[in-house]
Amino acid sequence: IAYWQDNRAQYPRLSRMALDFLTIQPMSAECERLFSAAGRLVTPLRSRLEVDIIGMCLVLRSWLQAKI
Structure with a gap:
């Protein structure tokens, strides 16, 4: 979790998904x-x-609603 929080700026969408x-x-x-x-x-x-x-399907729907 710390990795994705630290690299949020470099990988905004991927870090949010992770x-x-x-x-x-x-x-x-x-x-x-x-x-x-x-x-x-x-x-x-x-x-x-x-x-x-x-x-x-549920994960993809959630990401679409969050505009990720």
């Missing part, structure tokens, strides 16, 4: 929000999506 992953708190309101978003993403037509694909 810090996004590295600072996830396991029990937080953010987890509940992501779980709800995953529930909206997996519809009857998308019920066969793999867990890793769902996770990637």
